[in-house]
Amino acid sequence: MSIRFRLLLSFTSVVVVSVILFVLAAYLLSIAVTGDVRSFNSFYNIHYSLNPLSEEEENLFLDLKYIAKNDPGQLKDQTLLQEFDTRLKMVQAGLIVREDNSVIYSAASLNGLDLSTILPAYEMGNNSIRNTMNKGTRFFSYAKFDFYFSPETGERGSIYVFHERSPFAQVVRQMLPLLIGLFAAILLLTGWLLYRYVTRKIIQPLDRLRQSAELIKDGDLTFQLQSSSRDEVGQLVQTFDQMRQKLYDSIQLQLRYEDNRKQLLSNISHDLRTPITTIKGYAEGIRDGVTNTPEKLDRYVAAIHTRASDMERLVQELLYYSKLDLNKEPYSFIRLELSPFLHRIADELAIEFENNAVEVTWEEELGGPLFVLADAEKLKRVVMNLLDNSLKYMNQPPKRLNITIQRTDKQAVVIVADNGPGLEESSLSQIFERFYREEPSRSQAIVSGSGLGLAIAKQIIEGHGGSIWAESKPGSGLSVYFTLKLYEDRR
Template sequence: MSIKMRFLLSYVGVIIISIILLLAAGFLIIFSITGDIKSIEHFYKKSYVQKPLTTLEESTFLDLKLMAKNNPTLLLYEEQLKNVEQEGIEIVVRKDNEVHYASPSLNKQALLKSLPGFEETNINMRDTIKIEDSFFTYVKFDFYFPDKSKGSIFVLRKASSYAELARALFPILFGLLLFLFMMIIGLLNYFVSRSIINPISILEDGAKRIKSGDLDFEIKATSNDEIGQLNRSFEEMRLKLKESVNLQLQYEENRKELLSNISHDLKTPITSIIGYVEGIKDGVANTPQKMDKYLSIIHLKAKDMDSLIDELFLFSKLDLKKEPFSFELIELTEYMQHYVEELHLELIQEGIQIELELTHQPVYVTADREKLKRVMANLINNCVKYLNKDQKRISISLYEGNHEVTVKVTDNGQGIESSALPHIFNRFYRAEQSRNSRTGGSGLGLAIAKQIIEEHGGDIWATSEIGEGTNMFFSLKKGR
């Protein structure tokens, strides 16, 4: 059963229960007033309508009734009637079609038009009449005078016109109130259902679109209640899912590019190796010098292949979080001095000057020695690729903060385009697309450095100016 149908049934149930309770309350009120359960059946029969009089009015009526039964002639004497009449009580004596006596406040001509007719059985003794612009409740008694003429006595009491009008129109008013009650309940059902069903329908439609692979839509929250919170959570999920799908698509494109790059980088040295091996087999290397040259080239190309495969393997393990780390407390100043000493001779041979700017105080960090060495090697190799000036220079600096140490690697190379700078640490990205022998590679060096630094709980970034050089930064947590 749908939620909408449940709401509808619940509101119908509320209406039915309310009507039952209203009728039960009316029954109890009438029963408590009349003391007779049959009064419900005859509630709107005039013969049963109760018009209670005050004690004084009831006493006056009984006196008049007693006179009508025992000596009706006395009712024709005004002095006798004035003795019975009391202040605030209106009495009327009618003989045939003539008002013989009426209290001074009453108009005899109006009474003739308004008083009910003679009824020998005295069944309808109590009712309400309208005299001119006023309503009166009355009790009457019909009898015969000694001369067989018809006689009637009335005791009247002025009643509220609004109360009588309400009583007369009670069925219509009750029906209107019941109709209004049902309309209000219906409108509440409509608005409440719309505020709940519509957002849920939107969520259902959104779920179907996601199921079909469509993530290019938006779900707006129109309220701050639980439904609105659900809509906002759904929209956040959609955005996260869309971001994840886009990232997955980007990874797929990167994977294709990686396969293309790997194929190219592997094919190039393999082609060279095959060519030189065939040259040896065909006797082209017919001198010891040529043979030594060919073998040296084959060895170099094999080492390039081994380095590429090693880099791919490391990246794969880092990406899958399967590369183990051995963290220890390292004195970074001494570590950098030893690293530069190892690297110095190799860079000097390539005409590159390396400088080291260190603090005078020992600086301790928590790091993995081998992984940190890999980061430095990848950053230095990236600097070397793009050094294009006559005086090639690389410098390494340390900056100590309150909770971390920042390492800066600077070169005076050609620099990196501002459009490429935000992407250089992305996996498989290459700022240089020409893939020449000097700047070639898998494009994983900086991505590997980023993954290693992030595993250390640090951050890595870069700044660059075309023609001026590039600054590479990474941070490490200070050791304790």
């Protein structure tokens, strides 16, 4: 049985039970009040029959009854009747006196309304003296007394003290079945609206969740589930969507890894195949006796040695990179004063700078020693790779290299800027990917390299919790920026 059906069932039963209980309660109440099992139909009549008049009206009625019993002749005295009527009028009541079949006094408050036709027949036993009557839309409760004006002639008379009731009571009396029907309809409508509300708030989101789960089962994770409500179901929908997003992200990541792996393999095989082919060619040359002079042999052997060394370097770099990638290369962070550290590295390359006619300048405005938290050996590798690149790619004099050290709130920034060929905007983010080499450097055999230098630098800097990026305008050189966390003295 679906939840939707269960809900419908429970709402319907609530409505039905309420209607039954309501009718039963009304029935029992009428019995309790009137003591009459059949009283339900004439509940209002009975109510007013029991208490038609207020206490004051009742007193006036009793006075009139007393006169009717002891000196009925007086009840033909219009002045006396008028006096009683006036007093009754003050409490919204009125008096009617009947003699045989004609009304001899009719209350002023009736404004000429003739009630003679609806007055009940004589009942000299006066067993039922309180009741209700209505003429058109007007509704009255009354107390009456039948008596003889003169027992000898048998001339009969009645006094009626009546009180006009609100037409509402009459309306209610007439419309009771309709009202009960209306209540039941309101109950039904409320039940229906509640059912709709609950369905919209619970069943529909659950339906959407089920459909989404099916989509996920079929491998579709691109949809989005949204819920504006903050209730439990809304939270469930939101959590479900977060789960979908996580799953989607992790699958995307997996695909990227897979892609990377494929590219890595193809790059490695390409970069290894080239030197191997060359080595093979030189070796074949030697075997086939092409190297007929000792000088030629020396050249061939030297070439083989260079290519083999290139390969060795490539394999070593690759090994190092994958160790960093797998977090297998532990970092040993120490407190390092940045400026002298960088100067020492540049000094190591002084001869190369000189040979290549590179002018090195420094910009440091530190206002005191600047300490960073770094792994000296790895950081040296980063700087070496950057300087090596500048040396490699600057191709026209004057060759200038500028190293800037800056201090910000929480970090140190190092900028290595050269005035070489620079790079297109679109290449700037790619140069940090492994094996990425700009086309000219890839094709020109003169500039050797594996495309791992900046990828390794990026791994190391990120391992330090810093970031690395490049800025350039073609023709005006390349600037590589990297940041390092400052060493915070905790003493």
